[in-house]
Structures are given as C-alpha cells and as structure tokens.
Amino acid sequence: MFKKTRHKTISRIIEDNLDYLVSFAYYRLGNHDEAEDLVYDAILKFLERDTDNIKLESIRLYIFRIVHNLCLDYVRSDHKDLLPIENFDIGEGVDEALDLEDADRINACLDxxxxxxxxxxxxxxxxxxxxxxxxxxxxxxxxxxxxxxxxxxxxxxxxxxxxxxx
Amino acid sequence: MDDYKEIKELLKPRRDIKASEELRLKVNRALEQKDRKHVIRQWVFGGIGLSAVAAVLMFVLIPSGMSAKEILAEAIKALESTEYIEMTVEIRTRPVENFRYIDINEDFVVHNIYIADSDSLLKWRIDKGERIATSNGSDIYTWLPSLKLGMHLSGVDNERVLGYMATLLTSKKILETELYNCTNGDGAEYKVNKKGNEIILTVHAVPQGNFENPYLLNSSISESENIRRYVIDADTKRLKRATVSVISRNREITVLKISAINYGRHKYDICRLADGIRYVETDNHPVGLIGLSAEEAALTVLNAFADWDNSVLDKVMMRAVSDITYREKFSGSRLVSIGHSFTSGTSNSIFVPYTLELRDGSIHCHNIALQETDSGGWIVTGGL
CATH class of the missing domain: 1.10.10.10 (Winged helix-like DNA-binding domain superfamily/Winged helix DNA-binding domain)
Known part of the structure; x- marks a missing residue:
C-alpha cells in the first residue's frame, strides 16, 4: 500500500513539473521537439531506476539533474548550437518562431x-x-x-x- | 544581489514554454506501465553519453583477409547497459602521485575502481591508497588523505585528471576510443584475434608529444611507446582483462594490468567524499606572475621560498596548497641555481630546472612546472 502511495506521489511530482522540465531543456537545446524527447527519455531513465532509497522531496531535483546531464551530453556530442533565427522556416508556426527568437536572445547574452x-x-x-x-x-x-x-x-x-x- | 535587476530583466524569458499534450500522454502511459521490463524508446541523439565517432561496437567472428580497421568498423551492436563495475587495476607508479603518472622502475600499486554508469551519468571512484578521486558525472573531487587536502574540479574531462585510466571507466569507451584512434590515424597499429570464447584486441601506439627533451617520456601511457591488450568475452562483449606495456630500450615492461572486473549491482555511494578534508575550489585560480619569462617567473617563485613571501606565492599557487603541501619542506630554503626552460611530451607546462638548498642543508633538484594563464600570468602546476 505504501509503495502504491509513493508511486502516486512520484507520478504527481512528474506531471506537476513537466512544463518546467521542458522549458529547462528548451532553453539549452533550442528545439521544442528535441527538448520533449530529452525530457521523456529522462523520465523513462528515472522510472527504470530503483529509486526507493531517494526521498520524495529529492525526486524533483533528481529528475532535473538527469535532464541537465542529458542536455550537457547533447551539447557536447557536437550536435548543434541553437538554430539561428534567420535559418528558421517561419512556415512551421509563428509561436515556435517567437519561442526560438526568445531562446536565441537569451543564449546570445549567456554565450x-x-x-x-x-x-x-x-x-x-x-x-x-x-x-x-x-x-x-x-x-x-x-x-x-x-x-x-x-x-x-x-x-x-x-x-x-x-x-x-x- | 539586486544589483543585477537590469540584467535579470534582460534575461527573463518572454515566452511560456510548456509540455505538449502529446508528451503528457506519453508520460502518463509510461507512469502507468512503470513495471514493464522492456522499454523501447527513440533516442534522438544516437547514443547514451557517447561521442559522435561510434555509438557502440561489436566484434564478429574474424573472417580471414579482413583488416582490423574493417572488422572494427564493420558491425554495430549495443552492449548491454551495465550499471555497476568494480575493477582492480595494478599500475607501476607511486601511491601519492597523480593518476596519469607511471614509472617503469616502480612496483605495482593497486587501484580500486568503482564505476556506476546510469542515467547518462558516469560516476566513478578510484582509490590508490594515498590518493583518491571521485566524480558524480560533472564534478571531480580528488584528495590526499595524509595531507587532508583535496581539490574540487568542475567542467574538467576525466581524461585530464586520469589520463589513460579514463578509458577504463566504461568498456564502451575503450572500444570507442581505440576505434577513434584507428580511424584518425594517430600512428597506432591494431590487431584483432579470436581465441576460444575470447576476442583479443592489441594496439601498438607510439608516444604522443614532442620529446626533443625526453623529460616526460614514459611518464604516462600516452607519452610512451606502448602496447595495449584487451581481452573481451565473445558472448557478452564485456571486457575481461587488459594490460598495458611500455616499450623501453627494446624491452616490454608491463605497467598496467586489470586483475579483476566484476559486473554487478550498485552497492554503495561511490561519490562519498572523505570527512576532514579541506577541498580547494579550483574555479578561482591565481592570477599568475605577469610580464616575465618562464625563467624569471621560476626565479621569483623559488626566491620567495626563503621568507615564504605570500605576496608572491599567492599569485602562483592557491594558499591552501602552498601552506599545506610545500611550506614545511621549502620555507627557509635558498635558491642555488636555475637552468633553461624546456617543454616535453604533451604537457602544456614549461619546465625550469632548479636546485634548492633546503633549511636542513640538503639539496633538492627538480624541474618546476609552470603554465601560462589566459591573461599571460605564470602559475605553478608542479615540479616541487
């Protein structure tokens, strides 16, 4: 019964933080689809692990850490910098173009x-x-x-x- | 901290990035099926924490007439994900020296290595008795228990701290690294043989670096002519054994041997830091001595030992390091002579020979190692 409650709590933590995790990955990868793929993969990795010894209050940061390290791997594997806004096909959607412009603006400062x-x-x-x-x-x-x-x-x-x- | 209000405003996101409905559905399905044994997933990056050269390698039965390059590059098969590896490695070195250092004249020192490869994090711990290091995947801590002094390094590759041993941290990395060397033609020769249920990979490599001055020749595996032999289980593709030999004066001397490898479940916190150790943060390195040649910098530092002049020494070494590691030995010493600077091997350091008369009258000869910072200042990196 205790395990079931714990699993429910973990599920709720993941669902509550999904937007933050995608945003976290997005501003490092500059691509929404890849950010979501990365976050999904991070969650799967987390679910495969034996996490019974991790306190519930540490689960959120644990998952952030996985996402953070996957982002580092992605950047180190020479994949790409952010797609410059001028190469972006505006036909993909105005919202996505504006998201990318914003990410580009922020990363230009931090680079x-x-x-x-x-x-x-x-x-x-x-x-x-x-x-x-x-x-x-x-x-x-x-x-x-x-x-x-x-x-x-x-x-x-x-x-x-x-x-x-x- | 609200001095930064303007900068924060500049950096603040103006868009609201959210997870798509599609992702939410996928995550909910995954949460519902948490107990499933097999997870099939699309990995967009082509590998788990691996470089772009090759995701994984598979050895096939060796047909005659194929070159080692063709065999290594021919087939790809994912190795089973291994979470925990415990390894015993014996290396000819000194227990207190850094992990890159080898010495063909020294006895073997046992290194206990613990590896946990999970969540695309590579955690490890290497214990050679008088020097220990551990990494949580992003930060490296290394310390000398006898001095109760350690260092915290962040954003540093494992290879910089461990040298060749970094390639032992995952069996995938060994194969990948050797393939990379093979395809990039660094002068190494490769041979693959199959014997019973074992595949034997042999690599014969030349020393890397400039040895016009042979000071660093054979002081690390990469800076030696060496033969690396790997024995791999043909069924599981797991590394079983490995040795590295150095060729010196036409003799082959074994300098590294893996005497035991155990693949198993994670047993304890390998990133545990020792208590009572002062960990020095290496983020803030000294400014260095600016506007001097290497010899002039060496002269300035070594002369500063007489009165232990911290106004000089703080510019070239972190105070904790100089006080704990060197002060007792070198304070009150007198500089007798220095020589001409030189470089050797692959090191970024410039070495300056020196002779000191220590406080007790004994003579100490060595080569002080200096490196230039980004701002052109000389700092001490070793050789004391």
Whole structure:
C-alpha cells in the first residue's frame, strides 16, 4: 500500500513539473521537439531506476539533474548550437518562431560566459531555481553556486555597461 | 544581489514554454506501465553519453583477409547497459602521485575502481591508497588523505585528471576510443584475434608529444611507446582483462594490468567524499606572475621560498596548497641555481630546472612546472 502511495506521489511530482522540465531543456537545446524527447527519455531513465532509497522531496531535483546531464551530453556530442533565427522556416508556426527568437536572445547574452557560470545563471534566473536546488542538481556547494552566479552576472553587467557606452 | 535587476530583466524569458499534450500522454502511459521490463524508446541523439565517432561496437567472428580497421568498423551492436563495475587495476607508479603518472622502475600499486554508469551519468571512484578521486558525472573531487587536502574540479574531462585510466571507466569507451584512434590515424597499429570464447584486441601506439627533451617520456601511457591488450568475452562483449606495456630500450615492461572486473549491482555511494578534508575550489585560480619569462617567473617563485613571501606565492599557487603541501619542506630554503626552460611530451607546462638548498642543508633538484594563464600570468602546476 505504501509503495502504491509513493508511486502516486512520484507520478504527481512528474506531471506537476513537466512544463518546467521542458522549458529547462528548451532553453539549452533550442528545439521544442528535441527538448520533449530529452525530457521523456529522462523520465523513462528515472522510472527504470530503483529509486526507493531517494526521498520524495529529492525526486524533483533528481529528475532535473538527469535532464541537465542529458542536455550537457547533447551539447557536447557536437550536435548543434541553437538554430539561428534567420535559418528558421517561419512556415512551421509563428509561436515556435517567437519561442526560438526568445531562446536565441537569451543564449546570445549567456554565450559570452564560461559554461559553468552560464549554467548557474540559467538555472537561477530563467528556470527560477534557488541556490539550494541548483547546488543539489549540480552537486556543488551553495557557496560555489552563488560564487559562479555573481561572477557571471558581474561579467554580464560589465558587458551591458560597455555596450551602453559604445 | 539586486544589483543585477537590469540584467535579470534582460534575461527573463518572454515566452511560456510548456509540455505538449502529446508528451503528457506519453508520460502518463509510461507512469502507468512503470513495471514493464522492456522499454523501447527513440533516442534522438544516437547514443547514451557517447561521442559522435561510434555509438557502440561489436566484434564478429574474424573472417580471414579482413583488416582490423574493417572488422572494427564493420558491425554495430549495443552492449548491454551495465550499471555497476568494480575493477582492480595494478599500475607501476607511486601511491601519492597523480593518476596519469607511471614509472617503469616502480612496483605495482593497486587501484580500486568503482564505476556506476546510469542515467547518462558516469560516476566513478578510484582509490590508490594515498590518493583518491571521485566524480558524480560533472564534478571531480580528488584528495590526499595524509595531507587532508583535496581539490574540487568542475567542467574538467576525466581524461585530464586520469589520463589513460579514463578509458577504463566504461568498456564502451575503450572500444570507442581505440576505434577513434584507428580511424584518425594517430600512428597506432591494431590487431584483432579470436581465441576460444575470447576476442583479443592489441594496439601498438607510439608516444604522443614532442620529446626533443625526453623529460616526460614514459611518464604516462600516452607519452610512451606502448602496447595495449584487451581481452573481451565473445558472448557478452564485456571486457575481461587488459594490460598495458611500455616499450623501453627494446624491452616490454608491463605497467598496467586489470586483475579483476566484476559486473554487478550498485552497492554503495561511490561519490562519498572523505570527512576532514579541506577541498580547494579550483574555479578561482591565481592570477599568475605577469610580464616575465618562464625563467624569471621560476626565479621569483623559488626566491620567495626563503621568507615564504605570500605576496608572491599567492599569485602562483592557491594558499591552501602552498601552506599545506610545500611550506614545511621549502620555507627557509635558498635558491642555488636555475637552468633553461624546456617543454616535453604533451604537457602544456614549461619546465625550469632548479636546485634548492633546503633549511636542513640538503639539496633538492627538480624541474618546476609552470603554465601560462589566459591573461599571460605564470602559475605553478608542479615540479616541487
């Protein structure tokens, strides 16, 4: 009975976080279909695992971590950067074009940063994750997460100021 | 932190990305069928955490007249997903040295390796007694228990820390790496044989790097002329044994042997960090000594040992490392001489020979290793 309740809770956690997970993957991959494929695969991987020893309150971050690492694999496997907006076939749909333009805009800002700083900024500002959650996903200390955030944001602020002045 | 209000506004998404109905239905079906044994899925990326060169390899029965390249490249079959591997590897090295280091004159040191390959995360732990390292798939922690000092490295490839041992972390990686070398023609020769129920892959490789100065020759597997032999179970395609030998002065000396591999279920938390260790964050490396040649930088650092001048040493080493690892030995020493800088092997370091008279009057000769930071400053990376 306990197992059944646990499974129900896990199912609810997954369903409640599906939008966040797809958004999380989308802003790293720049393609909605691939983001959904990746999230689906992450959930299947999670379901195959023996997760009885994971606390319910950690399930959400555990799945985020899987998605995060699959995104890293995808980017490292030389697949592609974001599809530039000018190569996008507008016939696919206005909404998708606007989504991609938005992702393109955000990634253009973050591309100037080292990956580990951009990663933390994405998670905090775009994905809305707290430093506690970020430290759980990336397996780093909170102070490291905050330090990377500050370092990256300082760089962005300097870039922004320089742009304004030029 | 709200100094960043403007930047946050700039970065804030203006679109609302949501999961499609189709995805929701698929996920609900998967949740309902959680107990099923076989999951068929479409993997859009062509492999699970594998490089673009080859997703997986399969060895076939060896027909006569086929080259090793043709055989290796001919067929593809997914290896069974292996979650947990426990490996015992003996390597000629010193227990306290870094994981890349080998020495053909040293005895074998036992390395206990634990691997958990799951969820596209490769977690591992390597314990050689006086040096231990572990990774959760993204961050690497390595520490020396005797010094209670460790390092935290993030965004660093396993290969940079482990050298050749990184290829042992998954059997898939071994085959893939050897195929990659084969197809990229790095001068290695390959041979495949079948003996009973075992397939034997032999790779004979030349040393990688520039050895005009032979300082680093044979100090790592990649920087040696070596023969790598792998024994693979023909039925399960799992790695059974492996040895690596170095060819030195026409002698073949075994420097690495896998004496045991066990495939099984995950048993304990292999990413557990040791207590009581001070882990230094390597994100913030020192600024370095700027505007100097390598020899001048070496001179400055080694002279700073006399009074343990932290205003100099903090620029080239992290304080925790210099205080814990070097201060006791080098504080109060006197620089006797330095030599001309040189490079060797594949290392990014520049080496400067030096002689120090230590506080107790003994003489210490070595080659200090320096690297240039992105901003052109010299930092110390070894050789003390």
């Amino acid at each position: 100037a940063l080292p990956l580990r700083e951009a990663d933390v900024i994405r998670m905090h500002v775009i994905d809305g994750l707290s430093f506690v959650e970020i430290s759980g996903i990336l397996s780093i200390t909170q102070s490291t997460a905050k330090s990377r955030y500050k370092s990256g944001m300082d760089k962005l602020r300097n870039l922004f100021i320089n742009k304004k002045m030029s």
